[in-house]
Amino acid sequence: MSSESTQRAVPALSEEAWAILHDLRLRGFRPGNGGPAEEELVTAGVAMTRGANLALTPAGREAHAAWARLAPGSEEEALARLSTAGS
Numbered sequence: 270m271s272s273e274s275t276q277r278a279v280p281a282l283s284e285e286a287w288a289i290l291h292d293l294r295l296r297g298f299r300p301g302n303g304g305p306a307e308e309e310l311v312t313a314g315v316a317m318t319r320g321a322n323l324a325l326t327p328a329g330r331e332a333h334a335a336w337a338r339l340a341p342g343s344e345e346e347a348l349a350r351l352s353t354a355g356s
Contacts (some may be wrong), residue, residue: 278315283309289307300323307323316329
């Protein structure tokens, strides 16, 4: 994935919407309740409704991956690499 597509992949979402997006990434889908955060995800194209469930879209997978990734060459990435090297 290019850095350009990664930058486009991270939509501006509320904290509650990001929490639901993260849960969807872990589970794949969850029962929908129709709240404003779910509407936000669907409108942003990172989730969709499937029957009574809310499901992650490919764009949602990409957005979550970009959000969860540490910036290349950052101090945080270096610290993470050091902590996993000793495992």
